[in-house]
Amino acid sequence: MFFDAFPYVRLPALTGSLSSDVQNLLEANGKTKTFRHVAAVAQFNRGIAARFGLDPHACEAAGYLHDISAVIAPADMLSYAQSRALPLCEAERRYSFLLHQRLSRMVASEYFGVSDEDILSPIECHTTLREGASPCDMALFIADKLAWDQAGTPPYFEIVNAALERSLDAACLAFMDYMMESGGLLCPHVNWTAAHSWLKGKA
Ligand SMILES: [Fe+2]
Numbered sequence: 001m002f003f004d005a006f007p008y009v010r011l012p013a014l015t016g017s018l019s020s021d022v023q024n025l026l027e028a029n030g031k032t033k034t035f036r037h038v039a040a041v042a043q044f045n046r047g048i049a050a051r052f053g054l055d056p057h058a059c060e061a062a063g064y065l066h067d068i069s070a071v072i073a074p075a076d077m078l079s080y081a082q083s084r085a086l087p088l089c090e091a092e093r094r095y096s097f098l099l100h101q102r103l104s105r106m107v108a109s110e111y112f113g114v115s116d117e118d119i120l121s122p123i124e125c126h127t128t129l130r131e132g133a134s135p136c137d138m139a140l141f142i143a144d145k146l147a148w149d150q151a152g153t154p155p156y157f158e159i160v161n162a163a164l165e166r167s168l169d170a171a172c173l174a175f176m177d178y179m180m181e182s183g184g185l186l187c188p189h190v191n192w193t194a195a196h197s198w199l200k201g202k203a
């Protein structure tokens with residue numbers, strides 16, 4: 001079982017309700033703030049789904065599950081990825097929190113039993129996006145950035161939200177351009193770089 005590798009993770013009994021099970025797991029492991037964030041992202045992503053004709057259940061579930069690997073200590077992420085022989089890019093080796101998207105996919109699949117790629121794929125690329133991203137991938141990428149659960153709004157909110165009026169592609173490109181121009185990227189992930197070129201080529 002996935003969490004055998006992390007014996008310190010507390011595992012409340014599953015209820016079959018995804019939102020409750022995510023809440024119980026996060027809160028049992030001291031991640032109450034993360035639950036507030038994922039609940040906000042789930043709700044926002046459901047709204048994006050309605051707007052762009054995507055599956056609202058898949059988008060909501062992806063929102064709830066996208067940061068579920070927060071129950072794993074960041075220091076363990078790199079060693080676990082290496083133990084599973086995952087190919088890693090330089091950005092992931094230097095900033096192992098970037099691995100949380102891939103580990104969250106594993107938790108969704110291996111612990112929660114999710115098999116729908118419209119849920120798993122967006123979780124796996126919600127921080128970096130990827131070349132050839134699907135509408136569901138882009139929806140979660142944007143919901144994660146716009147569903148702000150702190151005071152005020154993020155500095156890119158207006159630009160990205162205005163671009164979302166045009167399309168998911170435009171919103172993703174607007175956020176990526178903002179991050180690259182503001183120097184907010186520590187070390188671009190290979191998937192980020194490829195996604196950015198791909199979106200620019202489509203624009
Ligand atoms: Fe995340």
Ligand SMILES: [Fe+2]
Nearest residue numbers: 037066067144
């Ligand atoms: Fe997130």
